[in-house]
Every structure is written in C-alpha cells, then in structure tokens.
Amino acid sequence: MIPIPLPHYIFPSPRHFIPPPGHFTPFPCSFSPLFSPHPPHSSPHPPPIYPLPPPLHLYPPANIFMPPLPAPPRPVQKAELVRLSQTLLHVRALHWVVVEDAPAPTALVGGLLAASGVPFTHLHAPTPPEIRRRPGDPPWLRPRGVEQRNRALQWLRDTRPPGEAAVVYFADDDNTYSLRLFEEMRSTRGVSVWPVGLVGGLRFERPLVAGGRVVGFHTAWKPERPFPLDMAGFAVALPLLRARPAARFDPAAERGYLESSLLGGLVTPAQLEPKADNCTQVLVWHTRTEKPKLRQEEQLQRQGRGSDPRIEV
C-alpha cells in the first residue's frame, strides 16, 4: 500500500483554480478537484499560482473545526471540557466550535473556553422539547447533538471565507483523541475515514481498505447501514460542505443512521478516503465518562450541609 501523502500545496479559492491537465471531476461542483477518484499520489498537482499570498489561516493546509456534543448541565461537563481543551491546545491551526444545548451560552462553558487557550467560537442551539431526551429514556432512544451539529454546519457555511480549505470534525466531550489523528485528517479532500476504538461492542470498528480504497466495514452492529461509521470516525472538507448546502444531520434518522444521514448527502462509500495507514491504526477511542454517584451530596443537602454551591465543579 502506498500511503496517501499530506497535500503539499494549498487549494486556491474557486475563483483562481485552474484544473491541472487530466483532472477528473466526479462532482458537479466548483470544488471538484478536492474529490479526485485517483489516489492523490497518482496525479501530482502543480503548486497553484496565487494572485496574492494566501491568508495565513489557510496554512498549514487545513483548519479543523470541532463542534463537540452539546453541553447540558452534567456534573462531569467541566472536567470533560477541560480535558478535551488540553488535547486541542496541542493542535496547530484548530478552531473549536462549541455549541451548547441551551437557550443561551452559559458562563461555565464560556469561562472555560476563554481560559483554555484554544481559539474558539461559542454558539448555542437548544434541542426542541419534542425531541429532547427525558429522564428515564434509554440513551439510544433519541440521537443527541443533532440540533447542535446542524447549528455548527450552518455557522461554517454562513461565516467562514468562501475559499477556506478547512476540515470539519465532530468531536465528543469524552472521546480520547491521539494528536496524530488531527494530522491525519488535515489532508481530507472530501470525506476521510479511520478506525474508532472501543465502539459498537468491539475492540474497534474500521473501514476495510484494498488498493487504497474503502471496500467494506468491520462492524457488528447494523452492517447494512450505508455508512456504518461512528461520529468519531470521519472528517469532512469544508469546501464539500459548501458545495452540498442541503447536507445535514437528520433529526428523524433511525438509530444508528445519523452519520449516514449527513454522509449520504456528501459522498458514496467508495469515495471515502482512508487515513491512519489504510485504517490499520486506532487513533481515537470512544471512551465514556462514568456518571458520578452523588448520593452523599443529596444527603448532606437535605441536612443543609451540602458542598458550597459557590464553588464551581
């Protein structure tokens, strides 16, 4: 297997793009060179000619946007965001888009983001009451974070500069991310994929690769899904999201089909770009944080001796 190299040039904005000779255009959109069906190493692109030096935020090749899961008030929320922010603080050219599941941004999350040192945008999008998970509902009954991820997609399409060669990744509060994962996803041209550890009841799920292309999926759960991938297992190029303005997460998607509802509007499975040594390296783990038991807290609070509520946890 010849590994796919990181792109050695910057995609110009569509106004200035001149397709190199023999370039294949599978998608009817102005960003087609991003989605060449040929492995990148087989068609070397000449360095583009810029009328002006490219804006600095396009170099290194991709900014990474990470809208994490929404942030309902849970006891571990701050701890999880602190830990995630420490990971993200190592990643160059990353912009963190945090969308809270709240009627307004909260001071806890805003203060944490401001103190984190990570460039960020703080948005909010409350989940409509009719699809909000109720106490006692099993966690799989309603997909979480749909409204918030779609808000992030809207923000990206509405506010980012048109030519920006960024990559969008949907992070989660308590997953574990290797720093190498972010370098792998930087070269995403359309939709890139890789294994995810400790997910779906397996040691890992992963796309199966032959000849540099995705030919199937190792998964035990609903393998008939068009894209049997976890949210942590793919990234999308921002130009592709712009070229497919209707693509979004479907709040009515059946369980397990949320990822497919977005990806089906973007690519076919054969167009997925394998990363992480042809999907043989686990660089992200679907870790879950235990819900802490606060029984003693409730007892003390009934006696008026609870932990000082002015101290933030």
Next chain:
Amino acid sequence: MIPIPLPHYIFPSPRHFIPPPGHFTPFPCSFSPLFSPHPPHSSPHPPPIYPLPPPLHLYPPANIFMPPLPAPPRPVQKAELVRLSQTLLHVRALHWVVVEDAPAPTALVGGLLAASGVPFTHLHAPTPPEIRRRPGDPPWLRPRGVEQRNRALQWLRDTRPPGEAAVVYFADDDNTYSLRLFEEMRSTRGVSVWPVGLVGGLRFERPLVAGGRVVGFHTAWKPERPFPLDMAGFAVALPLLRARPAARFDPAAERGYLESSLLGGLVTPAQLEPKADNCTQVLVWHTRTEKPKLRQEEQLQRQGRGSDPRIEV
C-alpha cells in the same frame, strides 16, 4: 487571606544550607526549612548563595513526579494514558514515573511513553497474588496501586539527587487535571492540599481553611480518618520523603486509610499547606472511565471474525 507565593528561590542541597535568622525547625531533619509552621509569606527567606550555579533541573522550582495507578491490561488503558500524557505534555519541568502492575514492563506502555513527548521513567512492580483483586471482588475491597506507589517512592529516594527540590504527586489514569493544579503544587514545602471534585459521593471534598491553615475537612465519608483526603488531593515535597525514609503506603490499610498511612508518617493535619485559593477552587476531578462493553467482540471472536488482534487499541 494572603495567598501563598511561589517560592522565589531554590532550596540548596543540605551541605550548603545555612538557616536564615529566626528559622523554625519543627522536624529533626536536614530539610527543616521546607516545613516551617509559619505561613511562608510571614518569613521571607533570603535568596541562597550557591557555590556553583544550580543544576538546570532544579529550576523552575520543582520537578513534579507523578506515579499513576498501575496498569493492568484493561481495554481503556492506552486511551487513558494517551489522554493523560496530553495533559502532562503541557506541564514544564515534569517527570512522569509510570509503575506498571506487571512482572515486566509491557511494550504497549513503553511505546506509548516513548511517543508521548513527556520525560518519563518506566518501572514495574507486580501486586503480590495474595492481595491482588480477584474477578468479582468489589472495587473497594483491596486498595489498588499500593505496591506500585511504594515502588515509585523507593525509586525517588534511591535515584534522585539528594538536594532536589521536587514535588511528588500521585496521579491516576482517568482523573482530570487542570493545568493550573501543577503550578499550585510547585510551591509545596511539606504536604500541600486542595479540593477534589466528584469524589466521595459529593460535588467535591476539600480541606477547610481558616487563617491560612487547614482546620478541618468537608467530607461525608469516614470523617474520623486522620487525613480524609483523596489520593488526588495532596502533593509531597521530595525532601520531606527523604527525611522520613520509613513513610510509605500500607498495603494492609483499612479501606479509606491508604492516604492517611503515608501522610501520617510525614506531617500532622495542622501542618498541611492549603493551595488553590485556600482550597476554594476545584482543579482536579475524580472522573472515572466506563468499562466498555465488548459483547459483540466476544460473539465475533467465537465465529472467528473478531477484530484484527494485530491492531493495538
């Protein structure tokens, strides 16, 4: 409250130490200036005179040693260590001592440490079979990590340079650490303490402080313990550990008394040094990672279709 300042000088090695006038020596040891019962701000120390420039690893003021919990082979082990290493990679002058609960160091942990970028020492100390937790034992039956933490103490006392003004902190694989915590603990002269979030059934446990001193503890569980503190809630100056060579964790300690078994050999509760704004800031959280369910993996393995065992998770 007057905050305790970071020490602005480096403790000389005992050979060269000249006590400043009026210095109080409560402990019969050569490092007594570290354990002044006066709050540090009340007795300004003059900068010491060095016969030679101090070795670089003594400046910034304290190296921090962190022996985390032992590392029995669990599915989330690598993910937890990757995440912890990303936190530690932000901390200056830190040396990570990892003690595996294994008859020999494993390649998984060794490779991860080597790739982490964090200065480290990789040790091992198997838990004796007679005190090893058996499958089905409740998690609280036997204290975990005793043998490994004592191995780290031995390594520190045996191999570090005698005059080293380092601080020792016992980290855990899945706790969450604010980066500010490490700066707080750097000024530890004897044993420093601070709140721990989401522990003991409470939003937080914390030492109660009046007049710059610890006067009690907010805890709901066994408050009669001499030091009702979680392992994540204190750090110890290495010179104090050297001055008290018998102090160690007691493998036979009753449940909840493991921390007290070490600390009781080092200080009295009144000598604890409060950090984190007089113990009013939660800078560490006792987060726990859920044990992943691998039922589908077991099913597939019975069919000979398990996840590729050559891929490390």
